[in-house]
Amino acid sequence: MRAKIIKWTNLFLRFRIFWFAKILSNVRLKKGNFHIVSPTLFLCYEGGQIGIWEGVHLGYYPSPYFFSGYNHFQVWGVGRYDTRSYIY
Secondary structure (H helix, E strand, O other): OHHHHHHHHHHHHHHHHHHHHHHHOOOOOOOOOOEEOOOEEEEEOOOOEEEOOOOOEEOOOOOOOOOOOOEEEEEOOOOEEEHHHHOO
């Protein structure tokens, strides 16, 4: 029984990740060496860009809102959000 619950939970989470990243987002990220763990919404307006570098994990499992929340990246204007400046 526990295995079925875990299976359905993983399936639901994968669907949410797909829904946010592919359907709701208006940016298509290039394939890279990053991992989306929780649903993430990517929005760019007026020519903005989002760059995600290697080794980045978007989401963390035991966080309080892991199953009900989501990550949100939004860039306006000619700005650029680049994750490499936050990797130490």
